[in-house]
Amino acid sequence: MAKPVIAIVGRPNVGKSTIFNRIVGERVSIVEDIAGVTRDRIYSPAEWLGKEFNVIDTGGIDIGDEPFLEQIRQQAEIAIEEADVIIFLTSAREGVTDADENVAQILYRSNKPVLLAVNKVDNPEMRSDIFDFYSLGLGEPYPVSGSHGIGLGDLLDAAITHFPEEGEEEYDDSVIKFSLIGRPNVGKSSLVNAILGEERVIVSNVAGTTRDAIDTSFTSKDGEEFVMIDTAGIRKKGKVYENTEKYSVLRALRAIERSDVVLCVLNAEEGIREQDKKVAGYAHEAGKGIIILVNKWDAIEKDTKTMKTFEDNIREEFAYLSYAPIIYVSALTKQRLHQLPELISRVSQNQRLRIQSSTLNEVILDAVAMNPTPTDKGKRLKIYYATQVATKPPTFVVFVNEPEMMHFSYARYLENRLRDTFSFEGTPIRLITRRRK
Ligand SMILES: Nc1nc2c(ncn2[C@@H]2O[C@H](COP(=O)(O)OP(=O)(O)OP(=O)(O)O)[C@@H](O)[C@H]2O)c(=O)[nH]1
Ligand SMILES: Nc1nc2c(ncn2[C@@H]2O[C@H](COP(=O)(O)OP(=O)(O)OP(=O)(O)O)[C@@H](O)[C@H]2O)c(=O)[nH]1
Numbered sequence: 001m002a003k004p005v006i007a008i009v010g011r012p013n014v015g016k017s018t019i020f021n022r023i024v025g026e027r028v029s030i031v032e033d034i035a036g037v038t039r040d041r042i043y044s045p046a047e048w049l050g051k052e053f054n055v056i057d058t059g060g061i062d063i064g065d066e067p068f069l070e071q072i073r074q075q076a077e078i079a080i081e082e083a084d085v086i087i088f089l090t091s092a093r094e095g096v097t098d099a100d101e102n103v104a105q106i107l108y109r110s111n112k113p114v115l116l117a118v119n120k121v122d123n124p125e126m127r128s129d130i131f132d133f134y135s136l137g138l139g140e141p142y143p144v145s146g147s148h149g150i151g152l153g154d155l156l157d158a159a160i161t162h163f164p165e166e167g168e169e170e171y172d173d174s175v176i177k178f179s180l181i182g183r184p185n186v187g188k189s190s191l192v193n194a195i196l197g198e199e200r201v202i203v204s205n206v207a208g209t210t211r212d213a214i215d216t217s218f219t220s221k222d223g224e225e226f227v228m229i230d231t232a233g234i235r236k237k238g239k240v241y242e243n244t245e246k247y248s249v250l251r252a253l254r255a256i257e258r259s260d261v262v263l264c265v266l267n268a269e270e271g272i273r274e275q276d277k278k279v280a281g282y283a284h285e286a287g288k289g290i291i292i293l294v295n296k297w298d299a300i301e302k303d304t305k306t307m308k309t310f311e312d313n314i315r316e317e318f319a320y321l322s323y324a325p326i327i328y329v330s331a332l333t334k335q336r337l338h339q340l341p342e343l344i345s346r347v348s349q350n351q352r353l354r355i356q357s358s359t360l361n362e363v364i365l366d367a368v369a370m371n372p373t374p375t376d377k378g379k380r381l382k383i384y385y386a387t388q389v390a391t392k393p394p395t396f397v398v399f400v401n402e403p404e405m406m407h408f409s410y411a412r413y414l415e416n417r418l419r420d421t422f423s424f425e426g427t428p429i430r431l432i433t434r435r436r437k
Contacts, residue, residue, distance in 0.1 A: 004163040005082055006084070007083035014091040015147075018147060020055055022149055024044040042056060042246055043056050048160055061247055082250070086113065090119065096132050096135060116140070116142065117151075121151065176227070178262065180263045181263065181279050183248075191295060194337055222345075229259050249279060259288055260348050263292075264280045287395075287427075289351040289393075292314060292318070297335055298333045323427065325343060325425060325426055360388060367414055373405075399434050
């Protein structure tokens with residue numbers, strides 16, 4: 001099941017990003033920083049009362065040079081299209097404005113649940129200011145204060161009651177779901193067609209999914225079942241905002257969410273850009289299998305060092321993706337495309353790998369014997385036991401005496417030892433350090 005989505009809409013300056021940050025909380029990790037994901041956050045995972053969801057700050061989606069009202073209108077439409085629940089944010093400081101009424105009109109016509117929130121209610125005396133907002137015709141207003149973190153609990157309590165029922169999984173777990181992600185013009189559509197053509201596959205159905213995505217199911221020559229997750233923007237053209245960069249990133253993030261394996265497509269003719277790193281960083285964070293595709297390999301001049309130079313550059317730019325295989329392909333000449341289904345399948349298997357505790361602990365014991373754990377003030381980090389707690393991605397809990405002593409570099413060393421021993425090619429793995437009770 002794709003996670004439910006909450007979108008925040010509202011005119012500029014009502015406090016959308018402040019509320020967004022409050023809802024998301026400080027879940028900033030080192031990796032997010034490396035990937036530049038934090039730098040402009042419009043989309044982030046979040047959690048309330050054990051329910052996981054994603055939040056979109058539509059205010060962060062740059063619509064371009066459209067007039068002010070047109071921008072808000074398009075942002076509201078994106079919210080309607082993308083979200084399961086919409087938080088319509090207004091501000092008690094300014095009261096009900098014409099722009100608010102405009103947004104209300106658009107939301108009113110959608111059949112998505114809308115929660116009307118009035119921000120900047122910083123103290124109890126201001127609570128009476130919210131009554132004017134009943135006039136927007138969207139029911140009871142929720143008073144909140146982004147700056148003070150007030151009222152968000154009630155708002156989120158209400159929001160999660162509107163999440164869709166958890167239904168059946170969209171696809172059987174044995175089916176490998178993947179998507180192609182990349183900037184405009186890297187050749188995604190050409191690759192999609194070439195892959196389907198190359199495999200002489202049967203496009204068996206166009207699955208109607210929760211949010212009108214169009215996925216393609218096919219069976220490879222080896223008899224393996226795949227679903228190519230729609231990266232809208234490929235097929236769903238027409239909307240004005242469709243071409244804005246941030247919206248295309250948003251759609252990419254949504255496709256990543258639903259995929260087991262993400263093919264990050266680069267263009268051999270161009271360098272690596274910030275957007276590539278952001279999207280790949282998100283896939284890494286989300287624990288997805290990752291393969292880097294360098295497309296248009298036919299179009300560049302090559303000598304014996306070209307591939308090595310590309311690889312070095314990619315390894316440097318995507319330092320945190322050292323586990324991701326790189327494949328040099330051409331949608332035009334179909335070079336190496338026949339290798340893709342098997343590679344995707346292998347990465348997907350690795351992402352689902354389960355290691356027996358006994359084997360795991362032998363490897364860790366060996367690793368510690370070869371390179372002793374760090375010490376601090378005469379005390380040594382002791383590793384008692386490790387166990388795998390999840391797959392997709394493989395996640396391990398390591399029980400120790402002092403979790404703070406598990407330095408990044410030592411965790412990285414253990415990860416590398418696990419990678420040397422087991423086949424985790426293409427999948428992130430997670431090590432969680434816990435104090436043994
Ligand atoms: N008094 C008060 N000010 C707030 C509150 N929440 C946000 N603000 C202020 O309102 C201003 C706008 O906040 P943002 O979160 O940037 O608003 P936004 O809606 O994301 O604005 P755009 O990015 O222009 O769409 C900032 O100066 C915030 O400090 C609040 O609860 N109380
Ligand atoms: N030489 C060469 N050209 C390619 C290759 N793959 C795609 N192209 C060309 O690159 C251009 C963009 O290809 P598309 O498949 O439309 O790219 P896209 O990533 O789907 O682009 P958007 O739909 O804008 O996101 C087209 O002119 C293609 O013919 C390739 O492997 N080699």
